[in-house]
Amino acid sequence: MKALLFYPKLALDGVRKNKRMYLPYILTCTGMVMMFYIIMYIGICSVPDSMMGAESVRSMLALGSAVIAVFACIFLFYTNSFLMRRRKKEFGLYNILGMGKRSIARILCFETLIVALISLSMGLILGISFSKLAELGFVNIMNEDVSFDLSVSLPAILRTLEVFGVIFLLLLLNSIRQVRFASAMQLLHGENTGEKPPRANWLLGILGALILGGAYYIAVTIKDPITALAWFFVAVLMVIAGTYLLMISGSVLFCRLLQKKKGYYYKPSHFVSLSSMAFRMKRNGAGLASICILATMVLVMISSTACLYFGEENAVNQRYPRDINITFRFGDLKGLSDQTSKAIKRDIDNMTADAEAEPSNILSYRSVAVSGLLIDGKVELDASKISSVAHGVDVMANVFQFLFVPLSDFNANVGEDISLEKDEAIICVYRHEFEGDTLSFNGGRTFRIKKYEAKKFEHGEGYIISPCMVIAVPDLEYAIYGIADMRDSLGEGMLQYRLMYDFDTSLEAKEEIALCRSINEKIYSSSTHAGEMEINYGAYYSSISSREENRQDFYGMFGTLFYIGIILSIVFTLAAVLIIYYKQLSEGYEDEARFSIMQKVGMTKKDIKKSINSQLLTVFFLPLLLAASHLAFAFPIIRKLLLLFGFESVTLFAATTGISLIVFALFYAAVYKLTAGAYYKIVSDAKEQNA
Amino acid sequence: MAILKVTGLKKTYVPRFGGNRTEALKNVNFSVEKGEFVAIMGESGSGKTTLLNILAALDRPTKGSVLLDGFDLSEIKEAEIAAYRRKNLGFVFQEFNILDTFTIEDNIYLPLVLAGKSHDQMHKALIPIAKELGIEEILKKYPYEVSGGQKQRAAVARAIITNPKLILADEPTGALDSRSADDILRIFSSINKLGHTIIMVTHSVKAASFAGRVLFIKDGEVFHQLYRGEDTNEQFYQKISDTLTLLLSGGEAR
Numbered sequence: 019m020k021a022l023l024f025y026p027k028l029a030l031d032g033v034r035k036n037k038r039m040y041l042p043y044i045l046t047c048t049g050m051v052m053m054f055y056i057i058m059y060i061g062i063c064s065v066p067d068s069m070m071g072a073e074s075v076r077s078m079l080a081l082g083s084a085v086i087a088v089f090a091c092i093f094l095f096y097t098n099s100f101l102m103r104r105r106k107k108e109f110g111l112y113n114i115l116g117m118g119k120r121s122i123a124r125i126l127c128f129e130t131l132i133v134a135l136i137s138l139s140m141g142l143i144l145g146i147s148f149s150k151l152a153e154l155g156f157v158n159i160m161n162e163d164v165s166f167d168l169s170v171s172l173p174a175i176l177r178t179l180e181v182f183g184v185i186f187l188l189l190l191l192n193s194i195r196q197v198r199f200a201s202a203m204q205l206l207h208g209e210n211t212g213e214k215p216p217r218a219n220w221l222l223g224i225l226g227a228l229i230l231g232g233a234y235y236i237a238v239t240i241k242d243p244i245t246a247l248a249w250f251f252v253a254v255l256m257v258i259a260g261t262y263l264l265m266i267s268g269s270v271l272f273c274r275l276l277q278k279k280k281g282y283y284y285k286p287s288h289f290v291s292l293s294s295m296a297f298r299m300k301r302n303g304a305g306l307a308s309i310c311i312l313a314t315m316v317l318v319m320i321s322s323t324a325c326l327y328f329g330e331e332n333a334v335n336q337r338y339p340r341d342i343n344i345t346f347r348f349g350d351l352k353g354l355s356d357q358t359s360k361a362i363k364r365d366i367d368n369m370t371a372d373a374e375a376e377p378s379n380i381l382s383y384r385s386v387a388v389s390g391l392l393i394d395g396k397v398e399l400d401a402s403k404i405s406s407v408a409h410g411v412d413v414m415a416n417v418f419q420f421l422f423v424p425l426s427d428f429n430a431n432v433g434e435d436i437s438l439e440k441d442e443a444i445i446c447v448y449r450h451e452f453e454g455d456t457l458s459f460n461g462g463r464t465f466r467i468k469k470y471e472a473k474k475f476e477h478g479e480g481y482i483i484s485p486c487m488v489i490a491v492p493d494l495e496y497a498i499y500g501i502a503d504m505r506d507s508l509g510e511g512m513l514q515y516r517l518m519y520d521f522d523t524s525l526e527a528k529e530e531i532a533l534c535r536s537i538n539e540k541i542y543s544s545s546t547h548a549g550e551m552e553i554n555y556g557a558y559y560s561s562i563s564s565r566e567e568n569r570q571d572f573y574g575m576f577g578t579l580f581y582i583g584i585i586l587s588i589v590f591t592l593a594a595v596l597i598i599y600y601k602q603l604s605e606g607y608e609d610e611a612r613f614s615i616m617q618k619v620g621m622t623k624k625d626i627k628k629s630i631n632s633q634l635l636t637v638f639f640l641p642l643l644l645a646a647s648h649l650a651f652a653f654p655i656i657r658k659l660l661l662l663f664g665f666e667s668v669t670l671f672a673a674t675t676g677i678s679l680i681v682f683a684l685f686y687a688a689v690y691k692l693t694a695g696a697y698y699k700i701v702s703d704a705k706e707q708n709a
Numbered sequence: 710m711a712i713l714k715v716t717g718l719k720k721t722y723v724p725r726f727g728g729n730r731t732e733a734l735k736n737v738n739f740s741v742e743k744g745e746f747v748a749i750m751g752e753s754g755s756g757k758t759t760l761l762n763i764l765a766a767l768d769r770p771t772k773g774s775v776l777l778d779g780f781d782l783s784e785i786k787e788a789e790i791a792a793y794r795r796k797n798l799g800f801v802f803q804e805f806n807i808l809d810t811f812t813i814e815d816n817i818y819l820p821l822v823l824a825g826k827s828h829d830q831m832h833k834a835l836i837p838i839a840k841e842l843g844i845e846e847i848l849k850k851y852p853y854e855v856s857g858g859q860k861q862r863a864a865v866a867r868a869i870i871t872n873p874k875l876i877l878a879d880e881p882t883g884a885l886d887s888r889s890a891d892d893i894l895r896i897f898s899s900i901n902k903l904g905h906t907i908i909m910v911t912h913s914v915k916a917a918s919f920a921g922r923v924l925f926i927k928d929g930e931v932f933h934q935l936y937r938g939e940d941t942n943e944q945f946y947q948k949i950s951d952t953l954t955l956l957l958s959g960g961e962a963r
Contacts, residue, residue: 280828289815289822297810615806618767619867620795620820622788 025121029128032108039104042603043097044137049596050090051141051182052148053589057083058174059149060582081251082586085258085315086593087181089308091188093597096305098189100604102196109197123194130190138182145178146170152585219267226263233257237655241415243483246658253655257648261310266303269640273299286625290616291633294609302637305601310641312594314648316587317682321649321675322656323583326576326663328674333664334572337480338565340381340520341530342370344537346557348515351495351502354384354424358555359517366519369540373533377521381478383427386498387514389484392418395454399461399504399512418450419486421477422497428490432473438492444470448477450485457489462500465489478520483661517557527566534564576663591682595689598638602693606700613701623702630698638690646679712874712906713741713764718773720759720929733759735929737773741875741908746901748920749910750953756929757910758879764908765798765877766790778874795820799868799905803880805860807852813859814848817867824871831870838866841903842896858889865896869905876900878909882916894919914953918946925956932956 033040061079109122233256240246273296277283283292295302326333346362348354363382370377390399393411397420398404404413428444429435436444443457443465458464475488491497504512523530541560613626621629657671665671718737721730733756741747751757762768764775766782775782777797785793800806807816814835821831839845842862847855855863861881868876878897882890890913898919901907909920917923919942925933935952937945 284818284822284826284828284831286823286825289819293808293810293815612808612810615808616819617791618765618794618800618802618806619823620791620798621823622791624788625791625823 025124026128029125029132032105032125032129033132036101036104038607039101040133042600043101044133044140046097046596046600047094047133047137047182048141048144049592050086050094051138051178052145053593054083054086054090054181055142055145055174055178056149056152056585056589057086058177059145059171060585062171062174079582079586082315085311086589087185089312089593090182091185092304093308093593093600094185094189095192097600097604098193102193106196106200119198122197126190126193126197130186130193134182134186138179141182142175142178152581152588220271222263222267223271226260226266226268228260229256230260230264233260234651237651240655240658241412242417242485243658243661245412245414246655247662250655250659253652257314258311261644261648262304262307265307265310265641265644266299269299269303269306270296287628287632290621290629291636294612295633295636298605302601302605305597306637306641309594309597310644310648312590312597313641313645313682313686314652316590316594317645317649317675317678318652318656319583319590320587320682321671321678322660323576323580324674324678325660325665325667325671327580329665329667329670330569330572330576332667332670333480334565334569336666337664338520338563338568339476339478339480340379341522341525341565342377342534342537342562343478343520343565344518344562345560346517346519346555347559348517348557349511351386351498351515353515353556354386354494354517359384362517362555363519365540366537369537370521370523370533373523373525373529373536375523375525375529375533377523379522381431381476381518381520383423383431383477383518384494385427385477385488385516385518386422386494387419387516388422388501388512389417389419390459392416392452392485392487395452395456395458397457397459399459399501401506403460415485416450417484419479419482419484421479421486421488422494423475423488423490424494425490425492428475428488431475434472436468436470436490438468438490439466440493440496442466442468442492443497444468444490446470446475446477446488446490448474448482448486448488450487452487459501461504463497465491465497478518480664483664531564531567534562534567538562591685598689599693599696601637602634602697603700606697609701626702627698630694630701634690634694634697638686642683642686649675649679710743711740712743712778713908714776715739715764716774716776718760718763718775719771720756720763720768721771732929734763734770737926737929737931739924739931739934741906743906744901744904746897746907746919746921747909748917748923749908749926750912750914750917750923750949751926752912755926757926760926761877761879761908761910764875765800766794795823795871797874799871799873799876801861801864801868801876801878801881803883805857805864805884807860807863809852811852812848813844813850813852813855813863816852816863817848817870819867820871834870835866838870841899842866856889857885858892861885861889861893862896865893865900869900874906876905876907878907878911880911880913881909882911882913887915890916914946914949917949918942923949923952925952927956 057079061076061083109125112122112125113119233253236249236253236256240249273292276288276292277296282288344366346353348358352358359382367377388399390397391404391413393416397418423431425436425438425444438444441463445452445457445467455467456464457467475490477486477488479486489497498513502511502513506512523533525533541562613621616626653671653675657668660671716738718734719732720734721732723730737756737760749757749760759768763770763782766785769783807813808819811819817835817838818831821834826834835848839848842865844859844862844866847859847863852860861884865881868878881897882893885893894916897907897909901921907920909916911917921937923935924931925935933952933956935945935948940948
């Protein structure tokens with residue numbers, strides 16, 4: 019019985035005696051466990067299935083949890099190596115006193131078990147309570163009550179146990195490996211043996227710079243949202259890899275270069291800080307890179323989700339330009355006849371009148387829509403020929419949505435009275451530029467472009483995120499000659515014949531939604547069999563939506579996103595703070611002896627303070643600066659992604675980005691102040707202990 | 710002219726949580742002339758480390774005064790002590806106290822950098838010293854790449870590069886093998902001949918035999934002193950050894 023308890027007791031003693039080292043370590047483990055649980059929990063429980071884009075949010079969260087797991091692994095290895103350096107001495111002594119390596123391994127097992135038990139249980143408890151707390155805040159962010167599950171997630175717990183079980187096992191194996199392959203004397207002096215100063219690795223540094231540069235290039239040059247979406251994750255991975263390489267070897271390089279500059283290096287405030295930074299950078303580089311990545315993630319997430327949340331009114335208005343938005347689609351040009359559109363408008367006006375309202379601020383026009391690749395004034399509609407036309411041209415960025423609009427509707431829309439020849443056209447271009455005198459459709463007509471610089475045509479098609487061109491022509495039938503018969507690879511016609519009828523009413527939200535539903539019912543009244551929809555007026559499809567109804571959906575979606583953004587930001591910020599705090603603490607203990615020596619050699623307290631400040635400032639604000647640079651380069655690509663959600667306001671996004679950066683920097687500075695204080699206390703206490 | 714004058718020095722330690730007061734130094738009086746090489750000997754607990762700490766301005770005496778070049782150490786403000794140490798004192802420690810983050814060269818520069826000297830000035834000061842101490846080859850190396858003896862030489866170079874009024878050495882050979890120890894002691898002798906004043910605390914008879922004068926401390930007081938006179942190292946060694954034996958037996962008799 020006694021022998022059975024011997025090793026656990028020795029392990030417990032080891033942890034207790036090294037409290038100063040173990041406490042921050044356990045704290046770090048606990049924090050990591052907590053964060054991982056929270057992210058898993060959100061991914062499993064907080065994203066409603068009904069939410070628009072629930073899948074992509076989930077995959078983003080999965081990426082987030084993978085990132086946290088990798089961070090946890092890297093970071094715990096870093097903290098553990100620090101711990102092992104201290105503990106080796108003790109193990110060396112045990113070894114000399116006759117304890118076998120096997121027994122030491124056993125102690126290590128129990129120690130790891132103790133740390134794992136404490137940090138997993140505390141981390142899970144904290145994670146569960148914190149996630150509940152966060153949910154309460156969530157209800158506030160959403161404009162309306164969303165059914166919410168306030169329960170503990172078993173899968174999230176299991177997943178957390180799995181991941182951290184593996185991490186702790188790896189840590190244990192690594193520790194055993196270190197003890198296994200070192201002699202007793204090596205262990206005994208493990209802490210004191212002079213560490214080799216790191217060599218600057220040019221190759222890795224250059225590689226890091228190249229990868230980062232590549233990622234920046236992608237982010238800046240991408241023109242259209244669809245490509246942006248595809249490349250976004252690639253760019254993110256490249257930025258992460260580049261940051262790590264750059265920080266780990268690039269920072270050593272940088273320090274070495276500065277050390278070569280004699281006038282700079284041999285200054286009291288730079289001398290000590292620069293040399294110890296150069297010495298430590300290799301191990302610290304990973305920590306700094308992690309802080310940088312976490313900071314970037316926080317900034318990107320919070321700025322973009324805040325932009326979505328605060329800009330949703332705009333987005334709703336753009337997507338649904340009027341209170342009631344109705345679109346009909348027809349099989350051919352017949353549906354766009356004056357009679358049909360008059361009949362439709364009359365019927366809808368009557369229905370609106372039944373609801374004691376009157377359409378106002380009407381946006382109505384007919385159009386024939388088709389998409390194609392526009393290069394040098396020539397349009398290719400056939401998808402199979404596009405590759406042969408586009409030589410070195412970014413295809414996605416030059417695919418246009420073309421809307422042929424009857425001149426009469428165009429005139430009504432812009433309030434002009436223009437007349438055109440048969441082969442003449444007026445164009446309005448959106449999200450792109452077009453300079454040219456003619457526009458020619460391959461297999462169709464060629465138009466002479468008539469100059470038009472007055473008010474832009476309001477097309478009200480909020481869903482169009484690609485470049486778009488409205489072509490006003492006097493005769494639709496003439497205009498689409500040739501292309502009307504074209505078929506795509508599925509044998510379907512390529513043109514869409516649309517009638518839009520959007521209008522405002524003076525109705526309350528509820529009545530408006532009711533009106534919208536009754537219009538919908540009446541329009542579909544003749545469709546008796548499900549599946550084979552038939553709509554009055556010869557249309558094959560209609561969409562009738564009210565802005566109010568959709569506003570609620572938007573609030574639900576963007577509220578959720580904003581909430582997730584906030585939670586993840588808090589979690590990532592916490593992770594960054596933990597890393598910073600641990601770095602300061604561990605470095606403080608390492609530097610204790612150094613500063614004690616320097617005081618003996620004649621360094622004043624003032625010198626020490628100066629040197630610490632110079633060191634901390636660099637170490638602290640390097641990641642923040644790099645994160646700001648990442649953010650600046652991420653700005654264009656994220657702006658493109660926001661277009662997918664129908665957000666166009668650059669100013670709003672710039673504002674949320676700027677505010678996020680400022681708030682984060684302030685918070686970061688506060689953390690800096692705090693940890694710098696802790697560091698200085700440790701270092702300046704050194705004198706009393708050593709004198 | 711006496712460069713260092715110690716009068717009526719007393720140091721009492723009061724334990725933080727009560728208990729017995731410890732009298733480390735009772736009444737120490739001695740003076741050191743410019744250009745002297747003085748060894749201070751004594752058993753563990755005789756108070757020699759306390760004495761050295763007070764001379765180094767690392768600790769303050771309970772009573773008595775230390776005048777360095779006519780200047781009372783106790784009059785220096787706490788904030789200026791480190792700068793004072795840097796300008797006037799050079800240190801050599803048992804455990805070298807060489808910083809592993811610096812090259813040997815940068816370690817030697819440290820006090821000069823703190824004093825705000827330019828790289829050219831420092832380099833000019835270093836060349837003759839490096840030659841004298843035989844460390845030219847290792848200047849660009851890091852501490853982990855050199856031996857203990859070489860580290861200690863670098864420490865000596867660091868101590869003398871500021872041209873201090875007094876060099877304080879605390880068991881400088883304590884962590885070295887006998888060959889390296891001899892090297893260091895010969896270096897002390899030769900820098901002493903160049904005009905540096907040295908006070909060395911040691912309990913090695915061998916080390917003390919390189920000095921010009923040996924002070925023996927016992928129970929917090931200067932008990933006895935020996936001058937070398939015209940003796941060779943071997944003769945002086947014998948004298949010190951005899952004195953120690955005498956002191957030890959005398960101590961027992963008391």
